[in-house]
Amino acid sequence: MPQLDFGNPLVLSQVLWLLVIFGALYILVAKVALPPVAQVLEDRERAIAADLEAARRLKAEADAAIAEQEKAAARARAEAQAAIREATEAAKAEAAKAQAALNARLSAELAAAEQRIAEAKAKALSAIRSIAAEAAAEATAKLTGLAPDPAAVVAAVDSALAARQEG
Numbered sequence: 001m002p003q004l005d006f007g008n009p010l011v012l013s014q015v016l017w018l019l020v021i022f023g024a025l026y027i028l029v030a031k032v033a034l035p036p037v038a039q040v041l042e043d044r045e046r047a048i049a050a051d052l053e054a055a056r057r058l059k060a061e062a063d064a065a066i067a068e069q070e071k072a073a074a075r076a077r078a079e080a081q082a083a084i085r086e087a088t089e090a091a092k093a094e095a096a097k098a099q100a101a102l103n104a105r106l107s108a109e110l111a112a113a114e115q116r117i118a119e120a121k122a123k124a125l126s127a128i129r130s131i132a133a134e135a136a137a138e139a140t141a142k143l144t145g146l147a148p149d150p151a152a153v154v155a156a157v158d159s160a161l162a163a164r165q166e167g
């Protein structure tokens with residue numbers, strides 16, 4: 001290779017200048033150009049680390065807030081269910097109370113109606129006795145032409161009614 005002929009004095013001076021220029025560029029880059037780049041990279045790394053730490057902290061806070069929200073929602077659900085249960089039980093108790101009052105009123109009305117029916121039946125039966133006695137006396141008078149004895153007619157009606165009630 002003719003370029004690396006070290007016997008030629010020009011090649012030695014070229015290699016020397018190459019080393020000087022390379023050394024100068026190395027020192028210039030190492031002392032002047034790379035420190036700001038390294039500083040920017042370090043700043044960027046610190047910023048990223050701080051952002052990641054802030055994100056972790058905020059995520060932990062959000063997780064805690066979500067857990068607290070879920071606890072509050074569960075508490076509110078339990079309170080609402082308890083209130084619904086209490087309202088339902090109160091409504092059932094009120095309905096039972098109203099039902100008992102209605103039953104008592106209806107029972108009293110039924111007893112009063114039965115009493116009135118019994119009184120009406122007794123009146124009707126007593127009226128039937130006298131009406132039956134009158135009808136029997138008139139029928140006997142029309143059939144026979146004679147006026148029957150009122151005591152005998154009443155006795156006959158009483159015995160007929162008694163026989164009917166027994167049978």
